[in-house]
Amino acid sequence: NKKSSTAPGPKPWPIIGSIHLLGQHETPFQAFTELSKIYGDIFSINLGTIPCVVVNNFKLIREVLVTKGADFGGRPDFMRFHKLFGGDRNNSLALCDWSSLQKTRRSIARRYCSPRFTSLQCDKVKAVAIEELTVFLSELKKLPMETPVDLKPIVLKACANMFTKYMCSTSFAYDDKNFSSVVRYFDEIFWEINQGYAVDFMPWLLPMYAGHMKKISNWASEIRKFILERIIDEHKATLDYDGIPRDFTDALLMHLEEDPNMNWQHIIFELEDFIGGHSAIGNLVMVTLAAVVKYPEVAAKMQKEVDSVTGGNRYPNLFDKEAMPYTEATIWEALRQASSPIVPHVASVDSNIGGYAVNKGTIIFINNYELNVGEAYWEEPKKFKPERFISSDGNIIKPTHFIPFSTGKRTCIGQKLVQYFCFVVLATLVQHFDITVPETPKLKHGCVAVPPDCFKVILKPRRERSQV
Ligand code: HEM
DSSP, X not given: OGGGSXXXXXXXXXXXXTGGGGGGSSSHHHHHHHHXXXXXXXXXXXXXXXXXXXXXXXXXXHIIIIITTTTTOBOOOOHHHHHHTTTOGGGSTTTSOOOXXXXXXXXXXXXXXXXXXXXXXXXXXXXXXXXXXXHHHHHHHTSOTTSEEOOHHHHHHHHHHHHHHHHHSXXXXXXXXXXXXXXXXXXXXXXXXXXXXXXXXXXXXXXXXXXXXXXXXXXXXXXXHHIIIIIIHHHHHHOOTTSOOSSHHHHHXXXXXXXXXXXXXXXXXXXXXXXXXXXXXXXXXXXXXHHHHHOHHHHHHHHHXXXXXXXXXXXXOGGGGGGOHHHHHHHHHHHHHHTOOOOOEEOSSSEEETTEEEOTTOEEEEOHHHHHHOXXXXXXXXXXXXXXXXXXXXXXXXXXXXXXTOOSTTOOSSHHHHHHHHHHHHHHHHHHEEXXXXXXXXXXXXXXXXXXXXXXXXXXXXXXXXXX
């Protein structure tokens, strides 16, 4: 009787469980794929002493995320997650367990962080992006041309300002020291969150990580201080509680007055979470650029597209997306190849998957690596082919098994902003520069983050475009 038995899997060692099996591959997800060939599309594995289940095909993944989403809405209780969010991971939208508070937080965020294409909010996203692109380009022009330069910090600052302009109606100078540090801390945290550590599963290793944990807490508290002093204090002073919220920050502050279940801490962390989303976008821009510089024909096609749509005399904006399927497809293809993991889920009740019993507290790993690069799902998965996302009539098509932002009740709230901002930043970069690299970037598999200090690029201005 499958219902009462747990899924098969490797026999755990005392104390370490089967954690050693993951170290034999570049990413744990490659190890999961290999193990699924032995134990099947669903298998059990102990990491440290923590019981985990890995699901490896789309049918089972949908069962976890959608059909039985309510049973698997929890998140792992890793010490690192607590350190990042003021000692309690439930302060974080992405790392908390499912709760009615989470439902409220998601619903406040939805209007601002998932704006529909035809909404007023979307018009604001467009305006904010155009405004910031002017500053971004003037900063880029200060860089020495035709020599290796660090592009990432400038891309991150542009993304951060697009976010703070949109969500908090404010922005910062690129040479503002506090702003620069905070953008760096956010990026460090984004890199950090994308790494897996043995200490997550073997908390008794914690003393060896004491310095690291302290560093993480410090980054997080510096960010919090900045947001309070440079964003929230000012907003509170000018907020009209009877008026219409000017932005996401106003909406959060007004909600605090109305909802007894929300406290001050919730507001600050929610704003911080969403402002922090800019790092994900900056990193995705860099990951996509790493692919574009490797395939000059891809860059040439993007340039042709942006030149023909803008006529070379204005910036690309997000309403150009429909007319620029190749650029959009390039981002999807980079995201597919990067194969960013889905945050692990946790069973909040005793349940079952694929007929196998899954006990409350079990961590569920969603092997989306297989969905992104498996032979069963894609033709020539190793090739970088944006065309695979374009239909014969020139529209974007995404197969249902392609779920880089996950699906179900904990699906990514920021995915629309990713698509809008990443698109305009990339299109603007290729519109203005021929971009090459002094050394081919080496990216980590199964990761949409590049290290805070990453590859350099060489910018060569394209023909002078005085109008833009
Ligand atoms: C490269 C860009 C991004 C990728 C690939 C990505 C992907 C994901 C994935 C896979 C999840 C987990 C969903 C699940 O557990 O089922 C997630 C959750 C989340 N994402 Fe994103 N994301 C990106 C950018 C952003 C941005 C820019 C924001 C905010 C503006 C954001 C906000 C969130 C939030 C709040 C959650 C947690 C939702 C919840 O647990 O209820 N993400 N994202």
